[in-house]
Amino acid sequence: MRLSIRNQFAGTVSAVAVGEVMSTVKVRLASGPEITAAITGEAVEELGLAEGADVHVLIKSTEVAVATGPVSGISIRNQLPGVVADVDHGAVMTTVKITLGDGSLLTAAITRDGAEDLALTAGASVTALVKSTEVSVAVP
Template identity: 75%
Template sequence: MRLSIRNQFAGTVVAVAVGEVMSTVKVRLTGGQEVTAAITAESVRDLGLAEGTSVLVLVKSTEASVATGAVDRISIRNRLTGVVSSVDHGHVMTTVKITLDGGEALTAAITRDGAEDLDLADGTQVTALVKSTEVSIALPPG
């Protein structure tokens, strides 16, 4: 299956906490950073997710925010650190490509005003922020 979601990361499930309706799944990406997904308990069962399961982590580029400097005292679980590798300004929106510390490439689509306010440029150290409710989990093909 081909998807329009730009951010697709391979990883391994390292923890699953199953609730009555919702669950959290923590995944270690191949580069070493961890991502938490909040998905339904039904999805955890249907996908057979457990520690050691190989998965794909999916994040739409519009669901990734970008921060410079320290990110303290915030409820967003997913804070992926890296360096800006390119900035492409459109009239209203900007595409920011980030090379994560583990080597993966993440794309964030943010407003041009936001990108300009942050003075984003190649080489800028950033943290990509993604709410756990905006992370999807898929099983790899095959």
């Protein structure tokens, strides 16, 4: 299966916390950082997710926010530090490619106004922010 989702990372489940309806799945990416996904308990069961399982993490570029540094006092669990590799301004939207610590790329699609307000340029240090409810998990 091929998907239009730009951000696709291989990883291994490091923890699963099952709730009555929703669950959290922590995935240690092959590239190093840990990502938390909030998915249904039914999905955890159907996918057979357990500690040690090999998975893929999927994040739509439109679900990635960009900050010019670490952010405290916020509920967003997934905060990935990186360096801007490229900024491509469109008429309304801007694509920002962020190099993570291991060299992998994460793509964010943000408004052009937002990118300009942050003065994003190649080489700038940033933090990519992704709500756990916007992270999907797939099994190979």
